Amino acid sequence: MKIALLGVGQAGGKVADAILDYEAASRADFVTDTVAINSARADLLGLERIPVDRRVLIGQSRVKGHGCGADNELGVTVAEEDLDEVRGAIDDLPVHEVDAFLVVAGLGGGTGSGAAPVIARELSRLYTEPVYGLGILPGSDEGGIYTLNAARSFQTFVREVDNLLVFDNDAWRRSGESLRGGYASINEEIARRLGVLLSAGEVSEPPFPESVVDASEIINTLAGGGVTTIGYANSQLDRPSRGLFGRREPDPNETDVVNRITTTVRRATLGNLTLPANVESTERALVVVSGPPQYLSRKGIEGSRRWLEEETGTMEVRGGDYPIPKSDYVAGLVVLSGVTDVPRIKELQQIGAETQRNLKARAEQRPEALRDLVWDGDGEIDPLF
Ligand code: GDP
Structure with missing residues (x-):
């Protein structure tokens, strides 16, 4: 986008x-x-x-x-x-x-x-x-x-x-x-x-994503307005050092690849949001999995999408991949759009309202307090002019 x-x-x-x-x-x-x-x-x-x-x-x-x-x-x-x-x-x-x-x-x-x-x-x-x-x-x-x-x-x-x-x-x-x-x-x-x-949707040279998260996917996820929180987690890969004697890196095991993706997406969603929110209050979601192409799998992303559908209770979960060949990580990014159950916002409003009440009360008391300070009680002291 x-x-x-x-x-x-x-x-x-x-x-x-x-x-x-x-x-x-x-x-x-x-x-x-x-x-x-x-x-x-x-x-x-x-x-x-x-x-x-x-x-x-x-x-x-x-x-x-x-x-x-x-x-x-x-x-x-x-x-x-x-x-x-x-x-x-x-x-x-x-x-x-x-x-x-x-x-x-x-x-x-x-x-x-x-x-x-x-x-x-x-x-x-x-x-x-x-x-x-x-x-x-x-x-x-x-x-x-x-x-x-x-x-x-x-x-x-x-x-x-x-x-x-x-x-x-x-x-x-x-x-x-x-x-x-x-x-x-x-x-x-x-x-x-x-x-x-x-x-993720703007890669202009190969390897291209298998399932592209283009601008319309993001716009549709954010449609409906409100508030969005974003989760992110990554998992470090143990890749052999590249370029040594031109040896090709062996392909990773498919089950490991799928498991790594699903656990990373879970971690991103459950413990790592930009604004902690109750995941069940999400209206729409989007998941992007990035990493070297051989560590990305359609099955893993589909599994994560289904898990997110269950976790959020919404049927609108979009997903895609973002290949980054040289990366040493598989990362999961989760966009939870339209969340409504956000305790931090309620806390912010409560403290904000309290502060506003205090400021008003102090402003009201101030003229009288200042008068008491400046004028001597008995009126014995005359101002200069
Ligand atoms: P402004 O220039 O008057 O808009 O005010 P600032 O941007 O300096 O500060 C506003 C608030 O932004 C602060 O109260 C901090 O919570 C936050 N803040 C300031 N600088 C940064 C920053 O570099 N990164 C982040 N994440 N927050 C910041």
């Missing part, structure tokens, strides 16, 4: 950069064009892969290139005010070569959280191609404001896109990685998952 990639805010830009890294090292071209959009000049300068002329600074008259802090209402305002600049960059996109748009942002901050839904709405208004979002949820240790921002942005972003793919920084942290130091590896992980999904 060919995408136009828009990274909004710092996290959005960095993840877009990571996706371009993945593409550069892969066998397929799936990013037709990229745009980074930010109100912080320094963040735009820090990007590596996105071409300099595809970086758009918004909100300059208001925030002078210093970003929106964690104020996502300001993020909405600067995007709406500078929509012309954004439109200018989008006008340059070769939209006829694009199957879909992907708008990426961290939902806990200011610029991405506020501007991404505004940009998605504009893209949907202008083009008939589907507009997907990739929303990153903040870690729960980031504090109430970030959680409230994410809860508000999530609601708006889901409404404005054709499907919101969600990555929860917290789920990653729970898997034992430290968050702050680990952004680079988290971004790599996000890029790998999207990369496998989007590049």
Whole structure:
């Protein structure tokens, strides 16, 4: 699937950069064009892969290139005010070569959280191609404001896109990685998952997939909207070192190949989702198995598809393969689209609502508290003028 990639805010830009890294090292071209959009000049300068002329600074008259802090209402305002600049960059996109748009942002901050839904709405208004979002949820240790921002942005972003793919920084942290130091590896992980999904149908030289996951398979899986989570797992192969005396690698045993595929897909689904969700609440699913061609098997993929049908209770499970001859892994990627039972989102909303109540109560008490502080109780002290 060919995408136009828009990274909004710092996290959005960095993840877009990571996706371009993945593409550069892969066998397929799936990013037709990229745009980074930010109100912080320094963040735009820090990007590596996105071409300099595809970086758009918004909100300059208001925030002078210093970003929106964690104020996502300001993020909405600067995007709406500078929509012309954004439109200018989008006008340059070769939209006829694009199957879909992907708008990426961290939902806990200011610029991405506020501007991404505004940009998605504009893209949907202008083009008939589907507009997907990739929303990153903040870690729960980031504090109430970030959680409230994410809860508000999530609601708006889901409404404005054709499907919101969600990555929860917290789920990653729970898997034992430290968050702050680990952004680079988290971004790599996000890029790998999207990369496998989007590049599987774009291989332009042999070996070609036996069962292709093309753009329409992905679009049909994501149709119906809502929220999507992506599972991924891999299994390392014990391949003999290649090229030694031109010896041909012996073909692996068929039963082992099938078993490896089915266990990898199970691991991807049950323990390794970008947003932990109850698998039974899935509306549609898609499975992609990648690896060296001799380790891919139609029987294994069919078995995994049937297992996913049982596990999710949906009859709409698509599947395909993605041969990568030099890989030392067999990997399983599982897309669960339209999930509705997601405890993390409920937790986010609960903490967000609590934070909003606290902020309101404090704002109401503040004028009186300040008056008490500034005026001496007995009125003995006179102000200067
Ligand atoms: P913005 O520039 O105002 O949109 O805000 P940031 O993108 O800096 O931060 C928004 C949220 O995104 C933060 O609260 C973090 O949860 C998350 N975040 C920031 N940088 C990264 C990153 O590089 N990778 C990931 N996965 N999350 C990030």
